Amino acid sequence: MIPANNKAIVLAALKQLIGARNPDVTDTYVHDSYIQHSPLVKDGKTGLQEALQQLKKMPAAPAPATSPVVRSIEDGHFVMIHMDVAFMGKKMAVVDLYRLEGGKLAEHWDATQEQPGEVNITHGATTIEDLAQTVENKQLVAAFYRQPDAALLAPDFVSHDPLYTSPGLFDQLTVHRILGEGNFVMVQCSAERNGVNMVVYDIFRAKNHLLAEHWRVVQVIPAVMPHPNGMI
Incomplete structure (x- = not known):
């Protein structure tokens, strides 16, 4: 069963689609009118499915000891995920922003920046308060x-x-x-x-x-x- 709140939905979707490389659950989490803003992925649900199929063919990286998700924000139907990702031998800081509609991912934006070797630009406080x-x-x-x-x-x-x-x-x-x-x-x-x-x-x-x-x-x-x- 999909969790009820939008942040939990996004985290569950990322775990299944990206972490488990399971494109078969796309219909479960992704809206039919999905809009893509990532500069590396084609538009729509079919574009996302194509990217996931390509990801599935790549050698699996060792499972990280901790989740790459460092902090997250939910504001209405928007959810932001801030991540520290190791990919292709590089450490990347990533922001993903999702708009949800009817409990499914309906629109996606992102930005990725390679982290300098001497500094981790995602470190710091993570606890949501106030x-x-x-x-x-x-x-x-x-x-x-x-x-x-x-x-x-x-x-x-x-x-x-x-x-x-x-x-x-x-x-x-x-x-x-x-x-x-x-x-x-x-x-x-x-x-x-x-x-x-x-x-x-x-x-x-x-x-x-x-x-x-x-x-x-x-x-x-x-x-x-x-x-x-x-x-x-």
Whole structure:
């Protein structure tokens, strides 16, 4: 039986579709009108099934000692998964964002960034707290994007992105979604830097009405993708 809440549905789907490499359960978890934004996968349920069949043919990696899922956020019909993934000899930080409809995955966005060898950019706090402050914390993050004021940062603020210098790092930055659950807030953006278009996913942890911790995953938008949907 599929779990009732959206986060549990997404985690169960990832475990079966990606972890167990079982494309036979696609109909169980994926909506018939599934929309794909990943730059590596064709559109629709058939595109996902094709990618899963290709994954099934690849040599299985040793089972990880722990789940690659580091933190997750559920906000209405959206679920974000932040992962630390070992793939093809590389360590990758990954953000997957899903929109659910009728208890099934209906739309998917993602971004993948290779982790620098000396830094793990997914480390840090993971426990969701302060559920009653979800709206306030989303408003706090929105205010920081309107005006990146250092007064909104905790005295011990830490970013796990070694290049982080606030949203002002980019020449242009457009916020598309702000999602939150308790003390964690995710921002989905499109950005431009030195003429290069990219997607940016920022994750913040709030504490005592200030921003206390930050993670980021950035991916350049390729010129050619296997669908017309874009990465945002």
